[in-house]
Each structure stands twice: as C-alpha cells, then as structure tokens.
Amino acid sequence: MTKPQVRVLIVEDDLVDRMACRRALAQDPDYEFVLFEAETGCQGLQLAHAQKPDCVLLDYHLPDLNGLEFLAELRNDLGEIPVPVMMLTGADNASVAVEAMKRGAQDYLVKDVNRQYLELLPAVIQRVLREQRTLMEKKQAEQELKDLSDRLLHILASTPAVHYACRIDGEHFVPTYASPNLKGIWGYDLKEYLGNAEWWWPGIHPEGRDSVVGALRAATMAIDRSHYAHEYRFRHKDGAYRWLHDELQIIRDQAGQPLEIVGSWLDITERKQMEHQLRDLAAHLQAVREEEKTSIAREIHDDLGGTLTALKMEAYWLADELPANQEAAAFLERIKLMAQLIDDATNVTRRIITGLRPSILDDLGLPAALEWQAGQFHKRTGIECRVNCVHAEGFENKPNDTQSINLFRIFQETLTNASRHSGASKVEVEFRCNDDEIMLSVSDNGCGLPENHVVASTSYGLLGMTERVEQLGGTIKFNSLSGGGLSVTVRLPPAGNKKKGKS
Known part of the structure; x- marks a missing residue:
C-alpha cells in the first residue's frame, strides 16, 4: 500500500x-x-x-x-x-x-x-x-x-422588517426601541411610539385584536414559553390595514418572570394577496383537473369500452362459426384465450374509469359513493370501514359537484393514510348535512400523530387535504384520539354560502 x-x-x-x-x-x-x-x-x-x-x-x-x-x-x-x-x-x-x-x-x-x-x-x-x-x-x-x-x-442592515423591543409592565407592553425604518414602513414617528403603552394594541384590526393580545399575554405568562409568532392586520399611519408577521422572543429573569420582549414586524400584505390568488388558481386548476378526468373517463367508457365489447362479440361469433372438429380445436382455444384477455382489459378499463371519476358519485351522490369506497377499501385491505350518513329532515341544500368530489378525494386520502401509515384495524366514517354545515369525519384506531405534530412541507397528503378545504371555505382538523388513532374532521358551509377557510 x-x-x-x-x-x-x-x-x-x-x-x-x-x-x-x-x-x-x-x-x-x-x-x-x-x-x-x-x-x-x-x-x-x-x-x-x-x-x-x-x-x-x-x-x-x-x-x-x-x-x-x-x-x-x-x-x-x-x-x-x-x-x-x-x-x-x-x-x-x-x-x-x-x-x-x-x-x-x-x-x-x-x-x-x-x-x-x-x-x-x-x-x-x-x-x-x-x-x-x-x-x-x-x-x-x-x-x-x-x-x-x-x-x-x-x-440585518438591509432587512425590510422593523425590529423592536418592549418592556413588560404587568399587562402592558411599553415600547423601548424600534429600528429607524419604523416611519418608512409603517408611517409612525419614534416619538409617538417610544414609551407609549397604548400604541400597539389599538392598531390591531378589531376582528383579531382580542385573540392576538390574549395570545401574547398568555405566552408571556407561560414560564415555558420564550418564542411567539403571529400574523395579523395592523393599521398603517395612513389608516389602511396591512398584514404583518410578528415574531418575538420573551426575555425572562431567573425565576421565569417576563421582563422584556424583542422581535420584528414584517409587512406580508403582498404575500397574503399572492396566497389568496394562488388559492383561487389552485381551486381553478383542481376543478379543471376533475373536469378533465371526467372527460377522459367518459371517452374511455364510450370509445374503448365499446370497442372491447364489440371485440368480445366478434370473438364469440367467430367461435360459433367454426366447426366443432379436431382441426378447429386449436382455433377455438385461441379464441377462448382472446375472450379472456378482452375481459381482463375490460376490468382494467373499469378500474381506470372509477379512479378517474367514480360514476356512482354522479349517479347516486356522495353518501352512496362514500359507502361504496369504504366497501372497496375493506375488500382491498381487510380493514373494517363503517360509514354512517346522517341527513337532517327536510334538508335540500346538498353538497354541490365541487364539494362532493373534493370531499370524496379527501376521504380517499384518509383511507390511504390509514392503510399505509397508521396500522389501523378499523375506520369509522360519519357524514352529516344540515342547514348550517356539511361535515365529514374519518377516525381510525391506529397510531395517530406524534405529540405537538406540525404538518411538514413534505406531508403532501395532509397539505393537499388542507388546501382542498381552504378552497371550499371550510375548516379541517387533525386530532390524535386519547385511546390511540387519528380523527380528521372537515366542515364546509352549505353550497352557495362560502366563507373564509381556516385550518
């Protein structure tokens, strides 16, 4: 060597x-x-x-x-x-x-x-x-x-954020420092900011003021909390409300009592506008994709399905026309094999059509589609899956086509997670419609989510479900059950009553 x-x-x-x-x-x-x-x-x-x-x-x-x-x-x-x-x-x-x-x-x-x-x-x-x-x-x-x-x-010298510090005086936050760009970004002079305990909270938009102030006060009083971040609307000097990202550190004494907060305000109004535009675009693309899937499924059914049916009829005709003798036996065997291959192709075609757009969803509605999908899931995985559909008496505002296909896709994703990741042996499904909301809840008895779990950027399944719900103006919650397992609950406003989504 x-x-x-x-x-x-x-x-x-x-x-x-x-x-x-x-x-x-x-x-x-x-x-x-x-x-x-x-x-x-x-x-x-x-x-x-x-x-x-x-x-x-x-x-x-x-x-x-x-x-x-x-x-x-x-x-x-x-x-x-x-x-x-x-x-x-x-x-x-x-x-x-x-x-x-x-x-x-x-x-x-x-x-x-x-x-x-x-x-x-x-x-x-x-x-x-x-x-x-x-x-x-x-x-x-x-x-x-x-x-x-x-x-x-x-x-730090070129950051667009305003850096600040406040002394904690009981329930008051007394400003002690702000970077010189406070006036350039928010329009306020340092003189009207420094030492003014009444400056910050009145500037928060009334719709979120109580929750923002309450969350910050709770964070400062929690001894084990040193970090806080929130996004809310704040009033510019010109009177217009703009979105900001407020992120801070809580400085405490040796006994854990809060002394001071230091942090930064970042104007994220453009980002919020872009997120809204992206959500609208994503919803449009989602609708276009579902329409394209429906169109492809229809064409496969009409063209390829019809062709396969015709081929099988021709194979049977050919078998009937051949004489029943030793010389034709080999041809009959080939025709039988051909018919079997046509049957296999027909089954594959049906499966593709169902994956693209389940016909039962259009023919019988979402509740029937949920029960059918639960049955298919049980056959494929052996996991017990029970569906309970509850309709309010006299309720006529059923899910529209967009809500139905998105709820169905969310249901499919929860079943996929239950079979691949949770190790569940049973899945319980509840679907409920009334004049106030449309609710879909899927619970399993698997391992659930880890404590304090945060949805990562690579958790495409959970993120996809969240985006679908936000586009429909609803809410979605992921909760680990006390006895083990995971519960996914989706709530949508009735069709025609779209609200701002949260998750």
Missing part, C-alpha cells in the same frame, strides 16, 4: 547531520518523506518558496544566517510563517530554541552527541504537522465565523 508523502526541507550545513536525518526518516514505516536539502540559509529560503514543503528542519547555526534571521526572512507579507519550522539545536542552546519558538518556530529538538534525537524525528514531524493542521482549521473556522458575522450584519 502506498504510504502518504511528507515533503521536508532540511536546512543544515553539516553533511553528516543531513545524511543522518535522511537515514532516520527513510526508515519510518508510516510515511514516505520526500527531502529537499540546503547548506545555507539563503538556499533554504529559495527552496522554501519554490518547493512549498510541508515542514522545515532548521539548524540554528548556518554560514550566512542564524535561525532567528531565517525565521524573520521566511515571513510573508502578512507577517506569518507559512510553513511549520522545527529548530535543531545543540544541547547548550536550549534557550535559543525557546526564543525561536517565540519568533514563530513550531517545535525544536536538541541534537545530542549520541544522535538519539534522530529516533524522535519522524514522530515529532508528524506531531508538528498535526498541530499545524489544527491551527489552520482553527483559523479557517475563525475566518468563516467572521464572514458569517459580516453577512448577518449586512442582512
């Missing part, structure tokens, strides 16, 4: 000492030492700049320079010695070696009369190189930390 190379420059005017070093390093079992040799200090400096060695072995007494002068000449423009230097001195020059280390030498060895230092030479070089690597890594880490700190300072 190839040994790692170490490039060593030996600056030594004594030929015998150079040969001894060469022999000692050549015997090392772990490293291959590639040597460059110089008899004078000037030659050594030239080789150090030209060959870029990993380490320099430097004799203190040279014909033209001493060791301290060599170290001074070796420094670069930044005043640093770019390569680790190990000083070789006589037994009477230990103080000189110490001075050399103060001037930048990495280590030193005393050249004893019996040349025992040669036995230590490979190990000392390896130690010096390790120390040099550690030093370089430390410098690199310090430089990266400095670069990061500089970048953070630039980011």
Whole structure:
C-alpha cells in the first residue's frame, strides 16, 4: 500500500547531520518523506518558496544566517510563517530554541552527541504537522465565523422588517426601541411610539385584536414559553390595514418572570394577496383537473369500452362459426384465450374509469359513493370501514359537484393514510348535512400523530387535504384520539354560502 508523502526541507550545513536525518526518516514505516536539502540559509529560503514543503528542519547555526534571521526572512507579507519550522539545536542552546519558538518556530529538538534525537524525528514531524493542521482549521473556522458575522450584519442592515423591543409592565407592553425604518414602513414617528403603552394594541384590526393580545399575554405568562409568532392586520399611519408577521422572543429573569420582549414586524400584505390568488388558481386548476378526468373517463367508457365489447362479440361469433372438429380445436382455444384477455382489459378499463371519476358519485351522490369506497377499501385491505350518513329532515341544500368530489378525494386520502401509515384495524366514517354545515369525519384506531405534530412541507397528503378545504371555505382538523388513532374532521358551509377557510 502506498504510504502518504511528507515533503521536508532540511536546512543544515553539516553533511553528516543531513545524511543522518535522511537515514532516520527513510526508515519510518508510516510515511514516505520526500527531502529537499540546503547548506545555507539563503538556499533554504529559495527552496522554501519554490518547493512549498510541508515542514522545515532548521539548524540554528548556518554560514550566512542564524535561525532567528531565517525565521524573520521566511515571513510573508502578512507577517506569518507559512510553513511549520522545527529548530535543531545543540544541547547548550536550549534557550535559543525557546526564543525561536517565540519568533514563530513550531517545535525544536536538541541534537545530542549520541544522535538519539534522530529516533524522535519522524514522530515529532508528524506531531508538528498535526498541530499545524489544527491551527489552520482553527483559523479557517475563525475566518468563516467572521464572514458569517459580516453577512448577518449586512442582512440585518438591509432587512425590510422593523425590529423592536418592549418592556413588560404587568399587562402592558411599553415600547423601548424600534429600528429607524419604523416611519418608512409603517408611517409612525419614534416619538409617538417610544414609551407609549397604548400604541400597539389599538392598531390591531378589531376582528383579531382580542385573540392576538390574549395570545401574547398568555405566552408571556407561560414560564415555558420564550418564542411567539403571529400574523395579523395592523393599521398603517395612513389608516389602511396591512398584514404583518410578528415574531418575538420573551426575555425572562431567573425565576421565569417576563421582563422584556424583542422581535420584528414584517409587512406580508403582498404575500397574503399572492396566497389568496394562488388559492383561487389552485381551486381553478383542481376543478379543471376533475373536469378533465371526467372527460377522459367518459371517452374511455364510450370509445374503448365499446370497442372491447364489440371485440368480445366478434370473438364469440367467430367461435360459433367454426366447426366443432379436431382441426378447429386449436382455433377455438385461441379464441377462448382472446375472450379472456378482452375481459381482463375490460376490468382494467373499469378500474381506470372509477379512479378517474367514480360514476356512482354522479349517479347516486356522495353518501352512496362514500359507502361504496369504504366497501372497496375493506375488500382491498381487510380493514373494517363503517360509514354512517346522517341527513337532517327536510334538508335540500346538498353538497354541490365541487364539494362532493373534493370531499370524496379527501376521504380517499384518509383511507390511504390509514392503510399505509397508521396500522389501523378499523375506520369509522360519519357524514352529516344540515342547514348550517356539511361535515365529514374519518377516525381510525391506529397510531395517530406524534405529540405537538406540525404538518411538514413534505406531508403532501395532509397539505393537499388542507388546501382542498381552504378552497371550499371550510375548516379541517387533525386530532390524535386519547385511546390511540387519528380523527380528521372537515366542515364546509352549505353550497352557495362560502366563507373564509381556516385550518
């Protein structure tokens, strides 16, 4: 196996000492030492700049320079010695070696009369190189930390957020600091802000004021809470309400009592408008996709389904026309196989059509489609699935086509989650319609969600259900049941009474 190379420059005017070093390093079992040799200090400096060695072995007494002068000449423009230097001195020059280390030498060895230092030479070089690597890594880490700190300072200087601080005085929040961009972003002067405990909460939109103020006060009084974030509408100086993202840290004393809050306000009005536009676009795309699926299912049913039926009829006609003798037996067997393949293709076609747009949803309505899907789910997985549909007497405002297909897709997704992730053995479904709401609840007895679970950006199933419900102006809740399992509850306003969705 190839040994790692170490490039060593030996600056030594004594030929015998150079040969001894060469022999000692050549015997090392772990490293291959590639040597460059110089008899004078000037030659050594030239080789150090030209060959870029990993380490320099430097004799203190040279014909033209001493060791301290060599170290001074070796420094670069930044005043640093770019390569680790190990000083070789006589037994009477230990103080000189110490001075050399103060001037930048990495280590030193005393050249004893019996040349025992040669036995230590490979190990000392390896130690010096390790120390040099550690030093370089430390410098690199310090430089990266400095670069990061500089970048953070630039980011804070250019941020569009208003940074602020407030002293907590009982139930009041007394402003003590705001960044100078408060006036440029929100129109308020620092004079009317600082020290005014009545400045913040009256500016919150009346529809969300009580919940925002109450949530912040509850967060400050909860000893285990140090972070708070909320999105709400706040009044600009010109009187218009704009959306902001308020994120803060709660500073407490050793007893956990709140002392101060520091945070930032970020204007997110454009983001909220864009989210609204994206929801509308997503709803439109969802409707177009369902319409396209319906169209494709219809074309498959009418064209491909009819063709397969005709093929099977032709196969039966051909079988009837063949004589019942030994010569036609092979053809009859082929026709029988052909008929079986046509049946298989017909079943696949039906399954594709059902996946694209269940015909039972259009023919018999959502409750029947839910019961049919539950039965299919039980056949496929063996998991018990019971559906309970409750209709208010005299209720005529049934789910429209958009609500029906979206609730059906949500139901399919909950069944998929129950079979793939929860380990459930039973699923309970309740569907209820009345004049106030349309409600679909799906519960299983599986493992449920972890405590304090937050829907991740990669939880496409849960996010997809949430987006469908928001587009319909409803609400959706994911709750872990006390005895184990998960409950997904969707509530929609009756058709024609769309409200703002929440989740």
